[in-house]
Amino acid sequence: MPNTIHIPTPLRPFTEKKESVEVTGATVGELLADLTKKYEGLRRHLYADDGRLRNFVNIYLNDEDIRYLEKEKTPVKPGDSLSIVPSVAGGAPTTTADPRVPAAGSNDLNAEEIKRYSRHLIMPEVGVDGQKKLKAGSVLCIGTGGLGSPAAMYLAAAGVGRIGIVDFDVVDFSNLQRQLLHGTSSVGRSKLDSAKDRLRDLNPHIEIDTYETTVSSDNALDLFKPYDVILDGTDNFPTRYLVNDACVLAGKPNAYGSIFRFEGQASVFATKDGPCYRCLYPEPPPPGLVPSCAEGGVLGVLPGIIGVIQATEAIKLILGIGDPLIGRFLIYDALKMRFRELKLRKDPDCPVCGSHPTVTKLIDYEQFCGIRPEPAAAQATGASVSEWETTSVDLKKRIDAGDDVFILDVREPNEYQICRIPGSVLIPLGELPRRYAELPKDKDIVAHCKMGGRSAKAQEFLQSVGFKRVKNLRGGILDWIDKVDPSQPKY
């Protein structure tokens, strides 16, 4: 038994002027299909190119909008009638003023933006409303390095209206293998300037805030305040705990990512009911145990994957769609090309987000992570070299004077291939526990690595097994190259 469809005035010319048409089918979608089969001219006005009903076409089953039923899958009974009801809308052209300065309070999209975001706009999960949410949304990227680069670029391209970037570094050749915000021509420039130019070129319709500073306990809460989502692209534990705690205290979700060698991790922390980083790791690892990317290396494409996952989560949080990585810890292994997922629970005893928090304001995170003052800082203030340390200049003097110093290089063989101190012996840190017998107990030993972190571990270890005459080369081989042998390449 056929059902009737009521045709609105502007579509009647397509239906031989009929106000209603009889069609057959079991669902709303089938009735509409039957209608457009009979009157082909209707199709263009009812459906967009992707086959979805246009958003200004409303279909009512009897008196109910099918959006609140089962949409086009809504079943129909005999006697039901369908109505096509137009939404009539429009408006004046949006302002022709500089799109970089959006009119106060207006998140309307201008014609240029509509074109730019068309692939978003045609998806019902984003659409015009979602794109406006993105335009009204804001993300603060901590760092514009490996993770911050792809994240900020995709956030900018996607039309997130306000992107803050925090960095204090200068672009170095060793960044270019993975930090795609910065190009060869930017080496030596501030990362913020380089990032701003690139993001501005990607999308002139957004606001970019730059903060040339390190995130600290003094400024974190103020920095975070204007943003909806914080994207943690940092590479060290003190900042990671600082960002986590500040996110919890400020009530901002943390789109978290970290990378090392071939493995990456991502999650969303510090949402209202979700766990935070401290629920997972209440305490930082002992200093030096987990090497940084500068020491351990990282596959250049890895931060591309993890940074884009962080950006995806930030965008989903702003749009309020999908299942965010809340309470889930994603681990990606690039060598195996495998994703694993761990369940995370909010820890009721968490010192920051638990029911009785003991951390209620930001603390000294360097101290919390057991990190001693940086050697460079100590040098700058003229502090003396500790008894367990030596400097490149002193080492060179001793070598030149013919002293019999045993130089122990605890880096990896591939690092040794890049540059080395003449006469040094290579025993990678990881092999030291079973190879320390190869070392002389009757000589002064100077241990070094790239920057001084791993060799400090080596020095501690060797002392613990009875070597009394071991010193750590402060600043590692990089300092040696700077001060003694600039002919060797730095990495």
Add this chain to the structure above:
Amino acid sequence: MGLRINAEVDSAIRAHGAETYPDECCGALIGRDGIVTDTLALPNTTEDGPRRRFKVRPQDYRAAEGRAGQLGAELLGFYHSHPDHPAKPSQTDLDYAWPFFSYVIVSVLEGVSGDMTSWRLREDRSAFDQENLES
């Protein structure tokens, strides 16, 4: 093709545009054979800021069609105002346009109505064509 409006319709549209300035107004055009005999002012229900947008809800659309039926006439189209902007259709107007309707736009500059134009959607939805507006 063209659209004819009488002096009463002309002043009703202008008055509505001035009344809602600086927001946009909207309403239905009712008549027969290209001659508008009545207007029906409708609420602007846009959620995107009425300074730059208008929206007629489905129930108001149905009311307009019902009103036309009562008068033994047809719904010929809709009018809306462009506060402080020329009487030319915007991309949004085009995106939401229906075929065969006349879209009358009145420009309202600093509260005073100015140009009034009428437009129709091209069959392939690619653009509007201006139609003659006689009053």
